[in-house]
Amino acid sequence: MTTTLITGANRSLGLETTRRLLEAGHTVYAGMRDTANGDAARALGAHVVQLDVTQQASVDRALASLPELDVLVNNAGILGRSFGVDDLSAETLEEVLDTNVVGLVRVTQAALPLLRLSGAPVIVNVASGVGWPRFLSTEGHDEFPVPAVPYAASKAAVIALTVQYAKNLPGFRANVSDPGYTATDFNRHSGHQTVAEGTDATVALALLGPEGPTGEFHNRHGRIDY
Structure with missing residues (x-):
């Protein structure tokens, strides 16, 4: 059994990833800051675990x-409170980096001893095309209109970290996924992809x-060339 x-x-991408990996036969531990919000994951058959990526003790x-x-999926992330340059500050940047980048490292480093005991350890880090400079700078890509600095910087860091x-x-198999422009709470459900489509890459990489x-x-279409 794969754990x-x-x-x-x-919720959203994390909950859908939980559903799909349970369906694939994994035993899934669903980490979340507040386990009172875990009813949906429990209903799917996941083991709910209190996990705040910003707190080392947690x-x-x-x-x-x-x-x-066997498999670690670093999905937790926040959009932050800065959406341009005029509202950007060191504090708003630090807030996003602490969850999206430092939090990822906290969890991964803590998980390494267990992963090293697995016969086929896998790490999947959920990033975004918003962290990919070619997408950010090319008109026609969904990412091009995004002005937010902290979120883009954090996801670029996730790609490099991976x-x-x-x-x-x-x-290990350590890879990074781009969910694409998916309808979630992040974008007030304005994305043109479903959460199933948004988890295609993450799930495929988790099953490697x-x-x-x-x-x-x-x-979801495969490797994004550098």
């Missing part, structure tokens, strides 16, 4: 509660075997 931990699993308790771990983790962990790729950036 999987998903952060930010109480991360450590969550990982200590797992009997084993490449570096892959190089440092050659026995030992011969699968590592250090790559994928959307």
Whole structure:
């Protein structure tokens, strides 16, 4: 049985990833800041775990509660409170980086001892095309009109972090997914993709075997070329 931990699993992309990996036969631990919001994950059959990626003690308790771990899906993330330059400050940047980047590292580092015991360890980091400079700077891409600085910077960091983790962990499959412009609470459900479509890449990467790729950036259509 494959054991999987998903952060930010109480709603939207995280909850749909939970559903699909349970359907694929995984035992899923659904991490979330407030377990009172875990009814939907429980109804699916997931084990709900209190996990706040911004709090080291919470991360450590969550990982200590797992009997084993094969797949880590770092899905938790926030959009932040800054949506341009005029409302940008060091504080609004730090807030987003602490969850989306530092939080990812907190969880991954705490998970490594368990993952190293797995015969086929997998890490999937959920980023965004908003962190991809080519998409941000090319008219016609969904990402081009986005002016927010902290969110874009955080997802660019997630992509780079994933490449570096892959190089440092050659026995792992460590990849990064782009959900695409998906209808979620993040964008007031304005995205043109469903949550099922938005989780296609994450789920595919979570299901990789030992011969699968590592250090790559994928959307639902496959690898995004650098």
